[in-house]
Amino acid sequence: MTSPSLLQDPLLRPVPTLEGHKVLGKTVLLERLGEGGAGVVYRGWHLNFRIVVAVKVLRPELAADADYVARFHREAHATLQITHQNVVRAHDLEERDGLHFLVMEYVDGLSARQWIHRRGRMSVDQALTALAGAAAGLAEAHTHGLVHQDVKPSNLLLARSGRVKVADLGLVGPAVDSDDEAAAAARRRVFGTPQYMAPEQWDGAPPQPSADVWALGACAYYLLTGRHGLPKVAKGELRRLVRQEPFPTIGGVVRARPGFGDLLERCVDRDPARRFTDATALHQALLALGGVDEALLRDPDFAPGGEPVGLPANEVLARIDDQRRRRPGPAAVSAAAAPRPKVRAAPARSSAAPIVVVVLLVAAAVIVVLLRSQG
Ligand SMILES: Nc1ncnc2c1ncn2[C@@H]1O[C@H](COP(=O)(O)OP(=O)(O)O)[C@@H](O)[C@H]1O
Numbered sequence: 354m355t356s357p358s359l360l361q362d363p364l365l366r367p368v369p370t371l372e373g374h375k376v377l378g379k380t381v382l383l384e385r386l387g388e389g390g391a392g393v394v395y396r397g398w399h400l401n402f403r404i405v406v407a408v409k410v411l412r413p414e415l416a417a418d419a420d421y422v423a424r425f426h427r428e429a430h431a432t433l434q435i436t437h438q439n440v441v442r443a444h445d446l447e448e449r450d451g452l453h454f455l456v457m458e459y460v461d462g463l464s465a466r467q468w469i470h471r472r473g474r475m476s477v478d479q480a481l482t483a484l485a486g487a488a489a490g491l492a493e494a495h496t497h498g499l500v501h502q503d504v505k506p507s508n509l510l511l512a513r514s515g516r517v518k519v520a521d522l523g524l525v526g527p528a529v530d531s532d533d534e535a536a537a538a539a540r541r542r543v544f545g546t547p548q549y550m551a552p553e554q555w556d557g558a559p560p561q562p563s564a565d566v567w568a569l570g571a572c573a574y575y576l577l578t579g580r581h582g583l584p585k586v587a588k589g590e591l592r593r594l595v596r597q598e599p600f601p602t603i604g605g606v607v608r609a610r611p612g613f614g615d616l617l618e619r620c621v622d623r624d625p626a627r628r629f630t631d632a633t634a635l636h637q638a639l640l641a642l643g644g645v646d647e648a649l650l651r652d653p654d655f656a657p658g659g660e661p662v663g664l665p666a667n668e669v670l671a672r673i674d675d676q677r678r679r680r681p682g683p684a685a686v687s688a689a690a691a692p693r694p695k696v697r698a699a700p701a702r703s704s705a706a707p708i709v710v711v712v713l714l715v716a717a718a719v720i721v722v723l724l725r726s727q728g
């Protein structure tokens with residue numbers, strides 16, 4: 354991970370009562386989750402929605418490119434229309450003082466990449482379940498006429514519940530023009546992981562759902578082996594490999610589910626016309642294999658892995674909650690800027706009620722005894 358340079362951006366306002374924390378729009382940033390080609394992702398607390406959210410802040414160099422920003426907004430706008438249990442929900446798209454950021458659902462879990470790093474490769478049915486969830490989410494996008502174009506393990510998020518959610522739908526690279534090598538190169542820079550790009554994407558073909566099918570097939574290889582199907586080599590060499598060599602086969606690994614190996618080979622056929630046309634067809638084929646079960650990916654012991662940007666997240670949330678209680682109403686941002694209240698531990702508040710009840714009962718008993726003794 355690189356330095357949290359965006360957090361030092363003077364455009365972000367500090368929260369006076371929360372050391373080290375900054376407000377971006379309506380979101381208090383809590384932790385830095387990671388960084389990709391398009392920007393930096395934070396976990397934050399949305400002061401109006403009153404939920405934990407993830408915020409992706411576009412890199413300043415991309416934000417300075419008017420064409421890119423226009424496309425980013427157009428595509429992100431399309432994503433805002435999609436509500437599906439297997440797609441990371443986009444909540445809002447904002448611009449403040451030159452910073453562009455997408456507020457989205459926070460997925461409490463691990464990306465498939467982090468999952469594999471921590472636990473090693475998946476079992477056949479775990480991979481089948483993860484792929485079916487991702488295919489269901491992509492099917493929804495394809496039905497809306499959207500092609501993801503950047504399906505890769507770090508964009509498949511596995512929630513603690515076992516549900517898979519496709520992230521970064523609609524986060525596009527600069528326009529690709531087959532004659533414009535500079536634009537294609539810029540796009541590859543932004544996307545960062547060309548190992549999951551279909552052969553035709555290298556040639557700048559217009560995005561088709563079958564390119565997402567390829568990428569999901571390449572993800573399957575990673576989930577089942579813990580290795581990328583295509584090596585991390587220089588881009589020129591990768592381009593040659595992906596266009597000329599067959600994608601490595603995996604049949605033996607998935608022998609336990611007859612038909613799975615053939616299905617995966619069909620996903621990574623170099624000829625897009627021979628693949629599943631779109632994720633809807635792929636999803637149906639995956640379900641037909643049997644064995645899909647979210648319980649296989651459930652992980653209640655997951656520990657969040659973000660880097661705190663100031664006070665521990667729990668303390669920040671307790672303080673914001675405390676300030677809100679003192680000043681009810683929607684003035685959430687100003688509440689965050691209110692004089693710093695003393696932090697009271699939540700359990701102390703909740704344990705006070707039984708004590709009060711006991712004291713009242715004892716007092717009542719004493720009064721009854723006194724009244725009787727007088728009578
Ligand atoms: N909505 C989200 N909820 C939780 N974590 C997320 C979310 N979006 C992204 N992340 C995390 O932030 C990291 C960085 O994301 P991103 O900038 O998209 O780069 P990349 O996808 O290339 O890793 C991801 O690897 C993932 O772990």
Ligand SMILES: [Mg+2]
Binds near residue numbers: 508520
């Ligand atoms: Mg991503």
